[in-house]
Amino acid sequence: AQSVTQLDSQVPVFEEAPVELRCNYSSSVSVYLFWYVQYPNQGLQLLLKYLSGSTLVKGINGFEAEFNKSQTSFHLRKPSVHISDTAEYFCAVWNTGNQFYFGTGTSLTVIP
Amino acid sequence: GAGVSQSPRYKVAKRGQDVALRCDPISGHVSLFWYQQALGQGPEFLTYFQNEAQLDKSGLPSDRFFAERPEGSVSTLKIQRTQQEDSAVYLCASSGTSGRDRDTQYFGPGTRLTVL
Numbered sequence: 113a114q115s116v117t118q119l120d121s122q123v124p125v126f127e128e129a130p131v132e133l134r135c136n137y138s139s140s141v142s143v144y145l146f147w148y149v150q151y152p153n154q155g156l157q158l159l160l161k162y163l164s165g166s167t168l169v170k171g172i173n174g175f176e177a178e179f180n181k182s183q184t185s186f187h188l189r190k191p192s193v194h195i196s197d198t199a200e201y202f203c204a205v206w207n208t209g210n211q212f213y214f215g216t217g218t219s220l221t222v223i224p
Numbered sequence: 225g226a227g228v229s230q231s232p233r234y235k236v237a238k239r240g241q242d243v244a245l246r247c248d249p250i251s252g253h254v255s256l257f258w259y260q261q262a263l264g265q266g267p268e269f270l271t272y273f274q275n276e277a278q279l280d281k282s283g284l285p286s287d288r289f290f291a292e293r294p295e296g297s298v299s300t301l302k303i304q305r306t307q308q309e310d311s312a313v314y315l316c317a318s319s320g321t322s323g324r325d326r327d328t329q330y331f332g333p334g335t336r337l338t339v340l
Contacts, residue, residue: 116266144327155228155315156267156331163327202266211280212257212317212329214266 116205118215125193126223133188133218135203145186146204146212147177156202162186173197198222226250228332230316236338237306245301245335249318256299257329258291259315267315273299306339313337 119134137143144163148156160171167179177188186203203215229248237243249256254275259267260283269283275296284291288307293299303310313336317329 146328148331153333153336155230155333156317158328158330161328204266206327206329211269211272211283212259212267214268216266217264 116203116213116215118201118203118218120218121216122219122221124221124223127195128192130191131189131193131197131220133201133203133220135186135188135215137184137186137203137205137213139184139205139207141207144206145177145179146206147171147175147186147188148202148204149173150200150202150217152199159188159201193220193222195222195224228316228318228330230314230332230335232335233333234336234338236340238340239308240305242302242304243306243337245303245314245337247299247301247316247332249297249299249316250320250330251297253318253320253330254296255319255321255329256293257317257319258299258301259317260285261313261315261334263312270301270314303337306337308339311337311339 115138117136125131146161147159149159150156159175160169162169162179170176175190179186201218205213231246256273258270261267271291272280273293288304290302313334315334316332319329
């Protein structure tokens with residue numbers, strides 16, 4: 113069975129500061145890893161994904177994430193956040209079966 | 225189409241009413257997924273279609289929930305005799321089989337269901 117843990121439910125950060133949103137997963141098989149962003153009253157938008165290859169993945173809006181197999185982590189980072197980054201962020205795991213497994217989400221609030 | 229669309233965006237139902245939620249996937253996507261997202265939670269899997277075949281319905285919470293995709297494109301999630309605990313956002317996602325669409329689920333905006 114898969115599980116996804118997002119360690120921080122809320123992350124406040126000042127504008128232009130760096131941010132890291134943490135994600136750990138458990139799986140006995142190879143998985144694909146994803147980060148989605150959800151703005152208020154909207155669906156989930158794909159930020160980035162790791163399928164294979166380079167463990168450092170770059171996504172949209174200046175976000176990047178690093179896959180660490182030994183630590184079973186896929187933390188999301190951005191060197192300088194903007195007000196517009198305020199949203200809910202979800203980490204997800206897909207073992208190429210039928211189901212995505214989502215974390216409970218991290219609410220990022222960027223403070224002016 | 226340009227993206228996954230869902231209708232209605234908002235639905236208010238009285239307890240005991242039946243509701244039907246529609247999903248239009250990205251044109252050509254063979255895989256379609258339904259999720260339920262409770263307030264403050266991540267989405268949870270309900271069911272999965274490949275073309276018109278429902279291959280996994282293990283996430284449906286009760287026999288009041290029913291999904292179909294008769295022609296392998298548009299899908300409908302039906303909830304019979306709605307209960308207050310059914311209040312949630314219902315998300316639909318689709319996935320393709322080639323190129324950038326492969327191995328990635330693209331989500332619609334969701335339908336927010338409120339059961340009074």
